[in-house]
Every structure is written in structure tokens, then in C-alpha cells.
Amino acid sequence: MSAVLASKAVAPAASWHASAAARRRAARWLAQGASIAAFVLLWQWLASVHAKLGIVSFENVPTPIAALQAGRDLIDSGKLGRHLGYSLWRIAAGFLSAAVAGIALGLAIGRFEPVRRALLPPLELLRPIPAVAWIPLAILMFPSAELSMIFITFVGALFPVLLNTIHGVDGVDRRLIAAARSLGTGRWQMFTQVILPAAAPSIATGLAIGMGTCWFCLVSAEMISGQFGIGYYTWESYTLQNYGGIIVGMLVIGLLGMGCSALIRLAARLAMPWASSGSAR
């Protein structure tokens, strides 16, 4: 009886708290939406009056409405799927091969001193070279433009994955390794059961960074060679003076890059439930 009374007394207060939180959240969303809308309006105005602001000119910048129209044209032309398909395929091929190579090399370099001495110096020399700078050489080295573009995305993702894997292996608590040895862990088991999971958070960071550089490199590579791909579409829009298409390409690249990174983070969270489970006590 008293419990019922108490719950009745508490209920309105609780719902008031809940609705207050919801109202605060709604206000925040509203403010963010308004800020974006204001930004788009400013852009529309600057582009429609062909504003000239000192060194920056909006004379040839398409308006948001023109960009919207270009987006509709792209969908109507039926080429969007092809552009996306090619880009995503190149990202998948370059990123996955970089992930496999980077993690395998990183584990070997991190764990075996002779491998580190043999492989790390040349890799350190190649590391500061931006992947984009490889484009001319890649075109010379590979039989097709397709392979050279995949190679560029591979190079872009390789170093973040490799370096973070090495860092992760270096950071494995050596007491964990000692404990595992005392529990009867063999050489190979040490890799699969201890080193890999212990380095996993660092490897996941490397993969997320690598995915970002992958997109950056792909778009640059596509602008130079290829007939399809979202980077190619963006550049083609410029050369064909379809300026609205430039904006469409930029937005699609941004969205896909964001989506792929979110996918990596989601996969990492699912694969490492321990990393996000804070201490309960």
C-alpha cells in the first residue's frame, strides 16, 4: 500500500525529469539544424549574387539548388551505381589488402627482433612519402589503371595500420605474456590468444585512420585515371563545366568516408566488447 502511494508520488517527478531531458535534447537538435540551415542559406545567397570577397570568388560556385539539380541528374543518368560500385570496390580491395599486410607485418616486426631490423628501416624510409606521390610510379608499375588505383589506396592505408599494429604489439604488458607462458601457451598460441587480442584496440585505431586515408588517396587517384568512380565523377564535372556535380561528388565522398569509418568503429566495438565495458564496481 505504502509502496503504491510512494510510486504515485514519485511518478510525476520522474516523468518531468524525463521530459526535461527530452526537451533539452530537442533544443540541441534544433540549434544544430538551424546552424546548418543558416550555413546553406549563406551559401545560396553568396552563390546567387556571384559575390567576390577579395581573393575568394563565388562567381562560378554553384548554388545549393543547382547542386540538388545535378544530384537528380546523376541519379536519372543511371551512372551513380556504377560510380559508387567502382569506388567501393577499389576501397575494399585496397583497404583489405592493406589491413592483412599491415597487421601481419606489424605483428612480425613487433614480436621478432630480426624481422624488425630487416624490414623497419626501408619501411621507415617509404613512410613519409604521401600515397598520392606514388601515382605516376604506380601507373608505370602496374599493367592497368585499375590496379594502380588499388595500389594507391593500399599504400594509403598500409602505414597507419602497420604502425599502429607495431605500437600495439610493443605495448603488450609483458606480465601478460609471462603469465600466458606459465599457463602453458605455445609460440603460435601466444600470437592468436595473447598478442593479437592485446594489440587489438591499437590495431582498430590504425584501421579507422587507414580507412580515412584510403578515401583521400582513392579520390586523388580517380581524378587522374579511370572512367568511373566518384572521384572521377567529381573531376569530370569540373572539366564538363557541370559545376553542380562537383558539389554532389564532394558530398558523396564525405558521406561514404564517414560511413566506412563508422562501419570500422562499429565492427571494432562488436569485436572488442571488453574495451567499452567500464568498471561496474
Added chain:
Amino acid sequence: MTATTTPGLVDIDHVHMEVGEGAGRFEALHDVSLKIEPGQFVCLLGPSGCGKSTLLGALAGHLKPANGTVRVDGTVVDGPHPDRGLVFQQHTLFPWQRVIDNVAFGLKMQGVARAQRHAQAHELLESVGLAGFESRYPSQLSGGMQQRVEIARVLINRPRVLLMDEPFGALDALTRARMQQLLLEIWSRFRTTVVFVTHDIDEALFLADRILVMSARPGRIIEDRTLDFARPRDAELVTSPEFVALKRHCLQLLHRGERDAPLPRMSPLGASLASS
């Protein structure tokens, strides 16, 4: 619990040990010889940095003596082995594995099927009072619970010797007292040989059948004494006159070799541990 009591005869024969790198290398143990009977509970008692953890490291097989041999049941120790379970001061549970999988880890390494190793791990968790915590991650446990999981993980291998390096040193006083009681309960069931390193005189006298008091660097054994306090022991023991007299004696022994500045703590893995 169907514990097959394994022997655990420890024979340390004229062991000298050096730890550290290059110019920082020093003699940590000087000519230590001792025998431990199977099933005996021995406490190594000494000031920080006296080499007691180094001796434990040699028993575990993580450190190699410069001279002399360490044998367990007649076999020379030349590397880590599940027969010699090691418990650290700070737990070394795998943060990516749930409690049940941490405890079952040793069986997994032996290739025991999942259902079977989980059944055994569950049994062990029950015996350390952690039934119901199987699916927690180590970070979700308190310090005392983490050490209990660590002990269960080592015991699943049915070790001949249980090596413990100040396992309760990082716990608060109340939890530590409870853990000591629990350890004695577990030991009365498993009857494995225990070598327990501590610098806490009360802890050593409360737990051990026999205490070995060590002097500071280079470590030597300066007192080897068998304790005949009746078992099972409880908190009353600590205030009994015999206990207090023995404690005073140990304090004098430890003070005799006292230095101006305490030495840095060492570990069973070498001179110092950056990661601990």
C-alpha cells in the same frame, strides 16, 4: 573437487642470481640452498628488493640462475610450465576474456574441449566464491575478486607448486585478511606446495608452515623456522602471545639488515617492471 594431489618437492641447490642490464647488473641472490616438502606452505619474508621475488622468478622459470640449479620433483626448471603456477601482485587476467574463459585458459592451451573446460572452470570459480561472475570481464571486478580469478586460473592446471608474489599486497587490509583466510581454505583442499612471497610479517606468520627470512641485497636466507600454530587458523591467532613473540623476533631480524633508503621492489620477471 576431484583434485589429484600432485607432489611438489622443491630443491634449490646453491643458487646465485644476477638481475639488471649492463652496468646496473647486480647480485640479487647469494648462494641460496633449500628444500621444500610436497604440500608445504612456505613464506619468503624479507624487505623490499631483497631478492625474494627473484627467487620466485627462478622457480617459475622466468629467470635463469647464474649458478646452481632449481628442481621440482627432480626435474630441472628451465622455463615456465603450468606445473608451476605464478600469481602476481597486480592481476594479469586477460582483459578481453570473460572470467570463465580466463580461468579455463590453461585447459584451452592443452586442447580441452570448450564444454569440459568451462565445467572445470565453473567448479573452480565456485571454490573461490565467485560462482555467478562467469560472464563478467576482469575490469568489472574488484581487486580482491580479480586476485581470486587469478588464483583459480592457475589452479585449473593442478600445479605441483603455487608461486605467489605478494598477491594481496595491493588490497586493502580487510580484503587482504579475507583473502588470506580464503587461500588457506583453498590450500586445505588442493594441498599443493605453496611458495608465498611477502614483506608483511603478520601475513607470513598467519599463513605459513614455515617461514624463510631473507636479508637485503644480495639476498640470503638468514632464518628458516617451522611454525606449529594449529590449523585451521583464524584472526584470534594474530593476538596470541606466541604469535606476538615470533613477530617481535622477525622484526628484529628484518631491522638488523635495514638500510637508510629502501631498495626498489623487484619482480619475478627481472629487476624492474615499467608496466606495473
